[in-house]
Amino acid sequence: MAKAAKPPKPEEITKSLDYKKTPETHWMDTPVEFRPGMYCYGTRPKYLEEVGMPNPREWSSADEDWKLPENWKEIVLEGIADRLNKHRSFRLFMDICVRCGACADKCHFYIGTGDPKNMPVLRAELLRSVYRKYFTTGGKLLGRVAGARELTMDVFKELWYYAYQCTECRRCSVFCPYGIDTAEITIMVREIINLLGCNTDWIMGPVANCYRKGNHLGLEPHTIQSNIEMMCDDIEEITGIRIEPTFNRKGAEILFITPSGDLFGVPGVYTCMGYLMLFHELGLDYTWSTYASEGGNFGFFTSLEMAKRLYYKVYAEAERLGVKWILGGECGHMWRLWHQYLATFWKPPDNLEDPVSPITGTKFEHANSSKIVHVVEFTADLIRHGKIKLDPSRNDHLKVTFHDSCNTSRGMGFFEEPRYVIKSVCNHFYEMPENTIREKTFCCGSGSGLNSSEDMELRMRGGLPRANAVRYVHERYGVNMLANICAIDRAALPTLMQYWVPGVEVCGVHELVGNALVMTGEQKRTMDLRMEPLPGVEEEEEGEEEE
Amino acid sequence: MGVWFSLIVVIGLIVFPLIGVGLLGLNALFGIVVPYVALVVFLVGLIYRVITWGKTPVPFHIPTTCGQQKSFPWIKYSKLESPATGWEVFMRMFLEVVTFRSLFRNLRTEMGPGYRPVYGSTKWLWLAGIVFHYSFLIVLLRHLRFFRQPVPEFVSLIDSFDGFLQIGHPHLQITGVTLLLAVFYLFLRRIFIPQVKYISLPADYFPLLLIMGIAGSGILMRYFLKTDIIKVKELTMGLATLRPKVPDGIGVIFYIHLFLVSALFAYFPFSKLVHLGGIFLSPTRNLANNSRMKRHVNPWDYPVKVHTYEEYEEEFREKMKMVGIPVEKDVEEEKPEESEESEQKE
Numbered sequence: 001m002a003k004a005a006k007p008p009k010p011e012e013i014t015k016s017l018d019y020k021k022t023p024e025t026h027w028m029d030t031p032v033e034f035r036p037g038m039y040c041y042g043t044r045p046k047y048l049e050e051v052g053m054p055n056p057r058e059w060s061s062a063d064e065d066w067k068l069p070e071n072w073k074e075i076v077l078e079g080i081a082d083r084l085n086k087h088r089s090f091r092l093f094m095d096i097c098v099r100c101g102a103c104a105d106k107c108h109f110y111i112g113t114g115d116p117k118n119m120p121v122l123r124a125e126l127l128r129s130v131y132r133k134y135f136t137t138g139g140k141l142l143g144r145v146a147g148a149r150e151l152t153m154d155v156f157k158e159l160w161y162y163a164y165q166c167t168e169c170r171r172c173s174v175f176c177p178y179g180i181d182t183a184e185i186t187i188m189v190r191e192i193i194n195l196l197g198c199n200t201d202w203i204m205g206p207v208a209n210c211y212r213k214g215n216h217l218g219l220e221p222h223t224i225q226s227n228i229e230m231m232c233d234d235i236e237e238i239t240g241i242r243i244e245p246t247f248n249r250k251g252a253e254i255l256f257i258t259p260s261g262d263l264f265g266v267p268g269v270y271t272c273m274g275y276l277m278l279f280h281e282l283g284l285d286y287t288w289s290t291y292a293s294e295g296g297n298f299g300f301f302t303s304l305e306m307a308k309r310l311y312y313k314v315y316a317e318a319e320r321l322g323v324k325w326i327l328g329g330e331c332g333h334m335w336r337l338w339h340q341y342l343a344t345f346w347k348p349p350d351n352l353e354d355p356v357s358p359i360t361g362t363k364f365e366h367a368n369s370s371k372i373v374h375v376v377e378f379t380a381d382l383i384r385h386g387k388i389k390l391d392p393s394r395n396d397h398l399k400v401t402f403h404d405s406c407n408t409s410r411g412m413g414f415f416e417e418p419r420y421v422i423k424s425v426c427n428h429f430y431e432m433p434e435n436t437i438r439e440k441t442f443c444c445g446s447g448s449g450l451n452s453s454e455d456m457e458l459r460m461r462g463g464l465p466r467a468n469a470v471r472y473v474h475e476r477y478g479v480n481m482l483a484n485i486c487a488i489d490r491a492a493l494p495t496l497m498q499y500w501v502p503g504v505e506v507c508g509v510h511e512l513v514g515n516a517l518v519m520t521g522e523q524k525r526t527m528d529l530r531m532e533p534l535p536g537v538e539e540e541e542e543g544e545e546e547e
Numbered sequence: 548m549g550v551w552f553s554l555i556v557v558i559g560l561i562v563f564p565l566i567g568v569g570l571l572g573l574n575a576l577f578g579i580v581v582p583y584v585a586l587v588v589f590l591v592g593l594i595y596r597v598i599t600w601g602k603t604p605v606p607f608h609i610p611t612t613c614g615q616q617k618s619f620p621w622i623k624y625s626k627l628e629s630p631a632t633g634w635e636v637f638m639r640m641f642l643e644v645v646t647f648r649s650l651f652r653n654l655r656t657e658m659g660p661g662y663r664p665v666y667g668s669t670k671w672l673w674l675a676g677i678v679f680h681y682s683f684l685i686v687l688l689r690h691l692r693f694f695r696q697p698v699p700e701f702v703s704l705i706d707s708f709d710g711f712l713q714i715g716h717p718h719l720q721i722t723g724v725t726l727l728l729a730v731f732y733l734f735l736r737r738i739f740i741p742q743v744k745y746i747s748l749p750a751d752y753f754p755l756l757l758i759m760g761i762a763g764s765g766i767l768m769r770y771f772l773k774t775d776i777i778k779v780k781e782l783t784m785g786l787a788t789l790r791p792k793v794p795d796g797i798g799v800i801f802y803i804h805l806f807l808v809s810a811l812f813a814y815f816p817f818s819k820l821v822h823l824g825g826i827f828l829s830p831t832r833n834l835a836n837n838s839r840m841k842r843h844v845n846p847w848d849y850p851v852k853v854h855t856y857e858e859y860e861e862e863f864r865e866k867m868k869m870v871g872i873p874v875e876k877d878v879e880e881e882k883p884e885e886s887e888e889s890e891q892k893e
Binding site: 011014015017018019020021022023026027052084085086087088089091092095096097098099100101102104105106111116119121122125136137138145146147170173174175176177178179180181184211212213214220221222225226247248249250290291304305308309312313316317320339340341343344345347348362364365366367368369370372377380381384409410411412413414415416417420433435436439440464465468471 | 548552596599600601603604605606608609610612613616617619621622623624625628629631643647649652653654655656658662664666672676741744746747748749750751817818819821825828830831832837839840841842844847851852854860862863866867869870872
């Protein structure tokens with residue numbers, strides 16, 4: 001494997017961008033060039049073997065020979081045919097695009113690379129041209145004049161390259177007059193890629209981990225417990241309160257599942273500490289599970305079948321433990337899937353009841369079928385009913401802006417709840433420019449399994465529009481904290497900020513909640529959840545009454 | 548390149564009737580057979596397309612939400628952008644179809660000062676799209692007067708509104724001009740906006756040029772190369788009543804117009820123009836954002852291999868017991884004949 005290429009300097013990227021320039025040659029005559037830093041390594045065979053997926057072998061995506069079976073072309077074409085018959089979205093989106101170009105400059109990868117094949121319309125045309133050649137009369141008869149082209153190895157590699165330069169963020173589909181969603185097309189292309197065992201290592205590894213060990217990071221049960229206990233140690237140091245969470249406890253009212261990213265590494269763990277403190281303060285009857293220990297789902301970036309296989313654990317564990325409903329942590333693609341797919345993948349078990357907040361009595365009627373509630377919904381409801389005591393001044397050292405995650409925005413419509421919570425726990429909140437937030441939000445550039453280190457240049461380029469909007473509020477209002485409700489954001493945005501907007505840190509919403517939460521019997525807080533001194537506290541007189 | 552190819556094809560489509568009618572006198576072929584064939588191809592083709600899409604299942608519930616979801620009563624949700632009920636979906640679709648709302652949102656990304664991308668509002672594509680589609684619709688409706696006797700009241704009404712400027716004789720009808728202008732704009736942007744030019748296929752230029760040809764020949768016929776309107780109506784009424792005949796003395800310009808229209812109709816089902824029907828079926832727009840309220844069933848769902856809790860505990864039991872995580876089975880009474888195979892679950 002080649003060494004990961006270092007990304008160019010920020011100004012080298014921005015100065016090279018010229019949206020008015022297009023390549024000299026027609027896109028069909030412009031072969032794909034695998035540029036280091038712009039793609040991920042191919043998967044190791046052991047991961048494919050662990051979950052029983054086809055064509056495990058040693059290979060590299062930089063190689064000339066991808067070691068595909070002899071009948072690879074047949075497999076691809078059959079894969080397309082099969083999916084055309086199974087997904088109306090796919091068939092329709094192959095047929096009705098008029099190439100009006102409204103989507104062209106909406107993609108963060110196009111804005112960050114200037115590569116026309118990253119215009120959503122052209123990304124789709126890469127496959128559409130193959131579809132025309134083999135599945136439409138016009139394309140069969142007229143060939144290139146009808147926009148059709150042969151499926152060759154180069155074309156397959158091109159499909160691969162650009163399927164992993166799309167984060168399935170759906171921003172283009174907001175602007176498309178027919179709602180054509182490139183995510184739907186990328187999902188299909190990636191499924192077909194996986195028929196030949198050509199997933200990336202960064203996606204396939206977490207999939208294999210999650211299948212067997214229950215979470216992407218491959219944390220084993222005792223490690224999950226000790227990680228959480230370490231957070232409890234920190235909480236004790238900060239608040240003086242010892243929290244004793246339970247694991248795999250039968251008979252709990254609520255099963256809590258969060259992306260495993262919250263259990264490992266900063267700043268994810270701070271968000272997790274926020275959950276732990278909140279649930280403890282409420283006396284919530286809930287349990288963690290080490291088996292269903294992953295909210296996210298890299299299977300979704302592989303194939304819908306793999307997504308379904310990984311998510312079996314969610315409802316199965318809820319049934320085994322006999323809980324009443326499920327509470328989900330802060331995560332982007334997890335909530336796209338929990339909101340739009342999970343209950344279709346698996347029927348919610350009968351022991352689950354319509355979710356009701358045991359603290360406020362609020363019935364979460366919008367989740368009556370799937371029995372799953374977002375933790376930010378849960379907290380927003382608590383705040384609304386005045387059930388928790390908050391001291392927002394403990395976040396006064398932070399000037400906060402909120403990054404709407406693509407998936408919760410365009411696959412759920414989750415805009416007001418997080419804002420309500422943030423504004424309740426922070427005194428300084430500033431919105432980024434309106435064309436870069438809510439349904440028009442920009443991806444972090446690292447979603448859908450692209451948050452690896454070998455494709456760093458791609459990630460920094462893809463994150464340019466998001467970073468640019470953060471820079472605007474950073475320069476204008478002094479914003480120094482980028483809040484979000486997504487584990488991939490928490491993992492990816494710190495690097496992006498360092499690269500484009502040094503001086504801005506990244507946090508989950510429940511870290512801010514944890515900071516502001518006034519807990520019963522707590523000691524006077526002198527540190528925030530990062531164990532950094534709270535400004536202003538040291539100067540205060542000693543011996544002052546605890547709050 | 549695509550432009551030239553498309554232009555040659557459209558010129559070819561003009562030359563056909565010019566020779567066929569003008570030189571060879573194949574009036575019946577161009578006045579009767581071709582329009583009928585084109586109409587049949589259009590109807591059968593479009594219905595076939597729509598049925599094919601309609602028969603293809605929607606396995607997952609995937610609306611693109613462009614506004615606040617329905618959650619708590621104290622949070623106002625966006626009925627149009629995140630519809631929760633069938634009626635709200637209907638309104639979202641209705642406004643999408645009649646006002647092109649998504650396109651109205653369009654933004655233009657440009658490199659601003661300091662090499663920072665900026666996003667500004669741009670309505671030109673939306674405006675040209677709206678003007679084009681509505682002009683075309685009105686022109687089509689106006690043409691009903693050639694197929695109904697007496698002319699329906701609403702058609703005469705449209706006619707008089709359309710000609711309200713009362714310029715020239717016959718009165719200039721505005722939609723003819725706006726149609727041509729809008730198509731021309733849509734064509735120019737494909738030539739002059741570099742990104743749009745780069746993505747354009749012959750299949751994008753061709754319908755625009757064809758429609759220019761149709762509008763152009765229609766305008767020529769109405770205002771310049773005067774055609775015997777009575778005889779044209781005789782022909783079109785013949786077509787409409789399935790008693791076709793071709794009266795003598797209709798200028799070749801009429802046959803050119805009719806042939807181009809026929810070409811458009813016949814081409815329609817095989818082209819991107821099927822977006823006319825497709826938009827109604829788009830799952831990102833026509834589904835309610837209610838997937839946590841109402842379970843969506845995948846009609847082709849199938850059992851998949853999963854990793855069960857039993858298998859998980861089997862592997863990690865010792866580690867779990869060591870740290871006091873409860874287990875289902877105590878290791879002492881473990882039975883070794885327990886199947887190692889993963890289960891198939893649905």
